[in-house]
Amino acid sequence: MSEVYLKEQEYGKDRVRLAKVVKTGKWHEIIELTVRVLLDGEFEDSYTKADNSMIVATDSMKNTIYILAKQSSCVENIEVFATEIGKHFITTYSHVHKATISIIKHKWTRMLIDGKLHDHSFHRDGEDVHDTKVVFSRKGVTIESGLKNLLVLKTTGSAFYGFLRDKYTTLPEAYDRILSTNVDATWTFNIQNMASVEKIPFNDIFESIKQITLHTFATHNSASVQATLYLMAKNVLKKHSQIDSIRYELPNKHYFNYDLERFGLKNTGKDADIFVPFSDPAGLITATVARVKSRL
Numbered sequence: 233m234s235e236v237y238l239k240e241q242e243y244g245k246d247r248v249r250l251a252k253v254v255k256t257g258k259w260h261e262i263i264e265l266t267v268r269v270l271l272d273g274e275f276e277d278s279y280t281k282a283d284n285s286m287i288v289a290t291d292s293m294k295n296t297i298y299i300l301a302k303q304s305s306c307v308e309n310i311e312v313f314a315t316e317i318g319k320h321f322i323t324t325y326s327h328v329h330k331a332t333i334s335i336i337k338h339k340w341t342r343m344l345i346d347g348k349l350h351d352h353s354f355h356r357d358g359e360d361v362h363d364t365k366v367v368f369s370r371k372g373v374t375i376e377s378g379l380k381n382l383l384v385l386k387t388t389g390s391a392f393y394g395f396l397r398d399k400y401t402t403l404p405e406a407y408d409r410i411l412s413t414n415v416d417a418t419w420t421f422n423i424q425n426m427a428s429v430e431k432i433p434f435n436d437i438f439e440s441i442k443q444i445t446l447h448t449f450a451t452h453n454s455a456s457v458q459a460t461l462y463l464m465a466k467n468v469l470k471k472h473s474q475i476d477s478i479r480y481e482l483p484n485k486h487y488f489n490y491d492l493e494r495f496g497l498k499n500t501g502k503d504a505d506i507f508v509p510f511s512d513p514a515g516l517i518t519a520t521v522a523r524v525k526s527r528l
């Protein structure tokens with residue numbers, strides 16, 4: 233057998249589910265997270281020599297997440313909480329060189345009951361989530377955050393025509409179509425130093441990016457998903473100087489007119505009102521847009 237070596241490794245605990253209730257008198261907050269911790273460092277012997285002496289047990293990592301959640305005052309700020317977790321592993325274990333912490337924040341929206349925000353009851357109003365990935369090493373910290381799984385649809389204000397036609401093309405030109413996508417966006421922060429991390433209003437930036445994404449989707453007279461994606465990204469980078477780049481992944485969730493001509497019913501052009509939503513296949517339009525100064 234040819235010689236082999238351990239090219240890379242990361243290990244840790246995944247899918248650690250955690251909820252924290254913060255009580256201010258009768259006013260309660262609920263924060264529900266799913267956390268992943270992955271460590272890189274001097275772990276080679278555990279793979280190549282079955283030497284476990286350097287392994288921080290993934291069970292201990294799980295305990296650490298709950299302990300830090302108890303002690304932290306920033307759990308609702310997932311970028312800061314992930315940084316606290318990463319810092320813990322790097323400062324506690326000299327043989328850990330890099331900690332990658334990923335957190336998903338699940339949505340709990342306060343109920344509006346009898347016209348008033350309820351102090352301790354919440355509901356899930358959509359499956360979209362805020363997530364983050366923080367890489368903490370002795371060299372510094374990188375933070376990327378995201379908005380995932382935001383399902384949107386518009387019934388007009390979208391066209392797709394003028395595309396390349398050849399012998400394989402059957403798609404008719406569309407001058408007015410339904411546009412629907414499930415937005416996945418990931419943005420990278422420009423972090424100058426550790427002290428700046430706590431000053432960045434991560435949650436406000438998340439809400440603003442969500443709003444810019446929705447506003448652009450709703451108001452852009454779309455020539456294609458590509459053109460709408462680019463405009464979303466441009467609008468985000470224009471508003472948020474702390475962000476270096478943003479990547480969108482936008483599936484084009486097709487809604488095609490159902491063929492009712494067979495039954496003597498008009499269902500095309502201005503008469504189109506019955507559509508078939510297709511879950512598969514979908515187009516997939518992806519792009520990363522960055523500031524010119526950060527171009528390599």
Ligand SMILES: O=c1[nH]c(=O)c2[nH]c(=O)[nH]c2[nH]1
Pocket residue numbers: 392403455456457458484515
């Ligand atoms: O906005 C679109 N972009 C495409 O690249 C494409 N391709 C396609 O079949 N429909 C669409 N729509």
